[in-house]
Amino acid sequence: MDYFVQQLINGLTLGSIYGLIAIGYTMVYGIIGMVNFAHGDVFMLAAFIALILFLLLMQVLGGLALGLALVIVLLLGMALTSLWGWVIERLAYRPLRGSFRLAPLISAIGMSIFLSNFVQLVQGPRNKTLEPILSNVLVFPVGEGSVTLAEKQLVIMVVTAALLGVLWYVVRYTSLGRAQRACEQDRKMASLLGVDVDRTVSLTFIIGAMLASVAGLLWMMYYGVVSFSDGFVPGVKAFTAAVLGGIGSLPGAVLGGLLIGLIETFWSAYFTIDYKDVAAFSILAIVLIFLPSGLLGRPDVEKV
Amino acid sequence: MTVPLLEIQDVSAFYGNIQALKGVSLDVNRGEIVTLIGANGAGKSTLMMTVFGSPRARDGEILFEGKPITQLSTHAIARLRIAQSPEGRRIFQRMTVLENLQMGASVDGSAHFEEDLARVTQLFPRLRERLTQRGGTLSGGEQQMLAIARALMSRPKLTLGELNRQGMTIFLVEQNAFHALKLAHRAYVMVNGVITMSGSGRELLARPEIRQAYLEGGRH
Numbered sequence: 001m002d003y004f005v006q007q008l009i010n011g012l013t014l015g016s017i018y019g020l021i022a023i024g025y026t027m028v029y030g031i032i033g034m035v036n037f038a039h040g041d042v043f044m045l046a047a048f049i050a051l052i053l054f055l056l057l058m059q060v061l062g063g064l065a066l067g068l069a070l071v072i073v074l075l076l077g078m079a080l081t082s083l084w085g086w087v088i089e090r091l092a093y094r095p096l097r098g099s100f101r102l103a104p105l106i107s108a109i110g111m112s113i114f115l116s117n118f119v120q121l122v123q124g125p126r127n128k129t130l131e132p133i134l135s136n137v138l139v140f141p142v143g144e145g146s147v148t149l150a151e152k153q154l155v156i157m158v159v160t161a162a163l164l165g166v167l168w169y170v171v172r173y174t175s176l177g178r179a180q181r182a183c184e185q186d187r188k189m190a191s192l193l194g195v196d197v198d199r200t201v202s203l204t205f206i207i208g209a210m211l212a213s214v215a216g217l218l219w220m221m222y223y224g225v226v227s228f229s230d231g232f233v234p235g236v237k238a239f240t241a242a243v244l245g246g247i248g249s250l251p252g253a254v255l256g257g258l259l260i261g262l263i264e265t266f267w268s269a270y271f272t273i274d275y276k277d278v279a280a281f282s283i284l285a286i287v288l289i290f291l292p293s294g295l296l297g298r299p300d301v302e303k304v
Numbered sequence: 305m306t307v308p309l310l311e312i313q314d315v316s317a318f319y320g321n322i323q324a325l326k327g328v329s330l331d332v333n334r335g336e337i338v339t340l341i342g343a344n345g346a347g348k349s350t351l352m353m354t355v356f357g358s359p360r361a362r363d364g365e366i367l368f369e370g371k372p373i374t375q376l377s378t379h380a381i382a383r384l385r386i387a388q389s390p391e392g393r394r395i396f397q398r399m400t401v402l403e404n405l406q407m408g409a410s411v412d413g414s415a416h417f418e419e420d421l422a423r424v425t426q427l428f429p430r431l432r433e434r435l436t437q438r439g440g441t442l443s444g445g446e447q448q449m450l451a452i453a454r455a456l457m458s459r460p461k462l463t464l465g466e467l468n469r470q471g472m473t474i475f476l477v478e479q480n481a482f483h484a485l486k487l488a489h490r491a492y493v494m495v496n497g498v499i500t501m502s503g504s505g506r507e508l509l510a511r512p513e514i515r516q517a518y519l520e521g522g523r524h
Contacts, residue, residue, distance in 0.1 A: 175410065182396055182407050189394040192356060194382035194411035194458070 002145030007269040008262070013153045013222065015261020016160035020215035021238030022245070022253035023167070024208030030184045030248040031204050032097070037108040038088060040235015041115035042209050046081040046216025047226040048119055051128055053077055054220075066133060070221075077217055078210045085209025089202055112231065120228040127227045130220060156218045163214060164254060167207070171250065180204060184248070237264075237280065244284050246297020255295060259283075307370040309334045309462055310355070310386075315364035317354045324350040326497040327364065332462065337487055339505065342494035343517075351494070352388065352464045356381050368462070383411050387455040389465030393447045395454065397440030401431055404439050404450055408457030416459065424453040485509045 021043050028036045050073050057069040092111045096103040134152040141147075171177035179200045182190040191197050219234070220226055241260045245252025260280050267279040287295065308331040317325040324347050332338045340348050354361050356378045366374045373381050382388075387408075396404050405424065409417050425432035428449040434442060439450060455463055485491055488505040493514065501508065508514050 175406075178399070178403055178406060179410070181399055181403075185396045185398055186394055188358070188378075189396070190407070191358075191378040192382055192388050193407050193454070194379050195407070196377075196379045 001143035002147050003269070005142050005147045007265050009147065009149055009153060010269075011262035011265030012258060013156050013261070014265060015258035016156050017215045017218050017222070017257075018234070018238045018241045018261050019254040019257025020160055020163065020211045020218075021234065022241040022257045023250060024212050025239050025242040026245070026247055026250060026253040027180075027204050027208050029242070031180060031201055032093075032104075033101075034093070034104045035108065035239070036093075036205075036208070037105070037235075038092075038111035038115055039208065039212060040238065041112045041119075041231035042081065042085060042088070043212040043216050043219070043235060043238075044226070044228065044231030045084060045115055045119060046077060046209075046213040047220045047230065048123060048128070048216075049080050049213070050077045050217035050220045051130060051226060054130070070217075074214065074217055078213045081213030081216070082206040082209045085205045085212075086202055089205040094198065094201075112235075116228050116231055123228060125228065127225050130224045132224055133221060152221050156222060159214060159218065163211060167211070167250070170207075176200070176203060233277075237277075240281065240284050244287055244294055246294030248298070249294070249296045252294055252296035306334075307367075308332060309336075309369060311365075311367040311370075312351070312355070313365045313367070315351075315354060315361040315366060317350060317359045317361050319350075319359060324359070324497050325354060325361075328494070328497070328499055329364075330492055330499060330502075336489045339485065339488035339491045340494055341485065341491060341508075346494045347497040348494055350497075355386065355464060356388065382458075385411060385458055385461045387458050387460035387463045387465075389451050389455040389463065393444075393451040395439040395442075395447050395450050398438060400436050400438055401442070401450060402435040404454050405431075405457050408454035411458040417457075420457050420459065424456050427456075428453055485514075 021039065024039045024042070025036060028034060028039070053073045053076055054069060057072055061069055088111055092107045093104045096107055134150070134155060136151045137148040138151070138154070139146050139148050171180065179190065179195045180203075182193070182195060183197055183200050187197050190200075216226075219230075237260055238257065241256035242253045243256070244259060245254070245256030263280050263283055264276045267273075267276045271279070291297075310330075310332040312328060312330045314327045314329050315325055316323060316327055328347075328351060330338070330340070330351075340351065342348050350359070353359065355366060355373075357374070357376060358378050361374050364374075365372055368381075368384055368386065373384065376384075396407065399407070405421060406417070409420060412420070425435075430446055431449055431453055434446065439447065442450060455465065485505040485508050491503065491505045491508045492499050493501040493508065501511070501514070503511075
């Protein structure tokens with residue numbers, strides 16, 4: 001029992017990070033129907049930005065103000081990463097809008113290669129590590145045994161939940177959220193009602209990059225190691241999460257992220273760790289056979 | 305003489321290589337209902353969309369309140385308070401009725417929102433009962449009401465589409481020529497991307513070629 005609960009905590013932690021990345025995929029897909037393959041690399045870049053900012057701040061502030069440093073890294077990292085998200089959309093995707101469908105996709109793959117190579121060049125190919133932070137653990141008795149919850153796990157879950165709350169509010173109740181949903185349903189009509197579609201798309205990329213930035217920081221904090229190639233696997237997993245949940249659906253992305261995190265963790269815990277990715281992707285394949293539009297996705301056919 | 309509200313001067317527009325509009329000129333004055341009639345595919349809807357820059361006019365000029373808008377982006381044109389109530393209704397199916405109306409008001413900001421909401425729900429009491437319902441769950445007729453109400457929420461100076469309401473400038477694109485000509489102050493007839501005839505609605509209704517082409521044996 002305690003083992004099970006422990007794995008549940010670990011799985012939810014990992015799943016939270018996947019979920020945050022998955023939202024960036026799903027929002028962009030929802031609004032312009034494009035898979036932003038560079039999103040995983042934006043996440044990787046964000047982890048590097050977080051690492052650099054954190055090390056700088058620790059120099060400046062000394063070891064005293066860990067919490068303050070993390071908050072500054074969070075905010076500054078969001079700002080810098082969203083700038084990247086904005087520039088990428090401006091340079092690589094917007095000029096291709098209205099071109100044939102595959103063009104932005106190919107451009108996204110190019111951007112992904114560019115970003116990982118860029119980071120490899122400027123930061124070097126080796127893994128970068130960070131001394132463990134927030135590694136105090138809380139111990140709870142469960143059944144006959146006990147379960148540990150690391151501070152950083154708690155931080156990850158709380159930050160994720162808070163961000164999802166903010167995002168939900170923005171999408172549901174603000175004029176930006178309404179414009180996003182309108183563009184998602186009928187871009188032409190939205191522009192006829194005075195919605196600046198380009199601006200709305202830009203803001204969508206910025207929101208996606210902000211969430212990826214937080215995911216990057218949390219990843220950095222959780223594993224304490226990052227490399228230029230880390231955009232790929234977590235990126236693909238998060239994309240898988242978005243597809244599993246139903247691409248285009250925000251709750252779907254979160255649900256998919258949590259599920260992928262849990263599947264991976266439980267598989268590693270009860271079976272062999274080598275096959276954890278196989279397990280995650282197999283479940284994706286099985287779900288898609290029976291529910292082609294994902295768990296919470298809308299079927300393509302709409303009643304007219 | 306005052307400047308017309310909308311002036312379309314010798315406009316040509318293309319879909320790819322196909323020329324949909326061949327030097328169309330037309331104007332709409334303040335407070336006027338102007339209708340454009342023509343067969344399916346004559347270019348009526350294209351002209352309506354060209355006013356919004358999509359497709360953009362390749363030649364010619366479009367002026368609104370005397371200022372050229374030919375090169376403005378679609379949303380910027382909409383923000384000049386030109387509303388459109390398109391044929392396929394095109395309401396946002398997965399947004400509530402209230403949200404659809406809020407979208408209509410996005411041009412106007414929230415300054416008059418409550419007042420305008422009260423006005424349109426008075427006009428269409430059915431919509432008031434359904435404010436929290438999703439657009440897609442409305443019946444066809446209710447969706448049509450919603451499309452019109454949404455257009456009205458922006459306090460439009462000019463409305464393009466299948467609308468009729470007094471005291472507003474409306475540029476009506478119609479398939480049902482009989483209705484359109486009866487309603488309109490002035491009318492234009494479009495054939496294959498060219499304006500072939502214009503005059504007052506009454507005048508056109510009396511013309512034998514109009515009766516023959518658009519009224520008799522056609523849809524009334």
